[in-house]
Amino acid sequence: MRAYARLFAEVLRANVAAVMEYRIPFLVQVFGMMLNNAAFLIFWAVLIRHTGSIRGWRFGDVLYLWALGPSAFGLAHVVFGNARQLGLLIVQGDLDVYLLQPKDPLFHALISRTVPSAWGDLVYGFMLLPFITHDPVRIGLFALFTVTGALVFVGFFSLVQSLAFWLGNITGLANTMTELLLNFTLYPETVFPQPMRWVFYTLIPAGFLAFLPIHVLRTLDWKWLPVIAAVALGLLMASTAVFRAGLRRYESGNALGGRV
């Protein structure tokens, strides 16, 4: 465990050093992503100004959505930047470099990249927080749900991308699943008809990523906390199991690669 923590810290440090090599493009992407997210707040502010609230969701609640969604998505891609590249690594036979090293190949592959614009998402979520709450308990919970949300994102992406072992190039399917999860996460749950909400707690886990955590943040209903944590860890374990099962079907691309 300690060896994994050390590897994680070293790779993160190397990833940060790599993006800081191109400092201006990095900063343009970070601030660009923050402005990009802010554009949607204009939409919600203007809409709710007309409607008052949307089926019980006021602007403050929507702010929670737009803080938690981007910060969890951001953390997932800052730390596990290869989560949405995994299918490509599998199909192109580029996993050799991770298979030849002593650590778990899925963990090593996932952490080997950071996405510059995701840093903007992560910072943006926490920048919105003072406009929503000053309660230290809720701020702590928000940080915790950013971590569980990031794990749900990574578990879901890894699971879908690992299907490439069986289905080959699944870029189209993976992109669709990503868009579905992301879009459902960024709209109030109540705008969706009741009969379809079961999807958010089964196929597309937006409920455990945003809706349940926001319910806990609004009401401090602690009983859901272990459920959210268990689902995040369960999804991660499921994705690891699927990846390991798929690995038996893996074929090398015979490309030369190295990790320094």
Add this chain to the structure above:
Amino acid sequence: MVFLCQFVLSMTAFWVEENAAFLWIHQKLTLVLGTFLPLEFFPATWRPWLELTPYGWLCYPPARLAAAYDPNQALRLLSGQTAWVLALSLASSLVFSAGSQRTAVQGG
């Protein structure tokens, strides 16, 4: 107008190595200002300012015209869009000529 806006923004690549962020913001503003929301939804004080940007002419006015035709509005829209096309064409040619002077061709 859509092409010219994207063309001008894309040419920022002459100056910055990573310009995708400018296009993200442009796409989101296009969506929010007049595609997701009618311009009438915005505060009255915003509207003259919106008309000073391409977003005030891109999506919502043509859609509104299709839904409720008014010859005066059609003429206003046509002249507004023509003015923007001319302004953006001029801007794109200025940006291209300024940017191309910075290009060092390495052969190949």
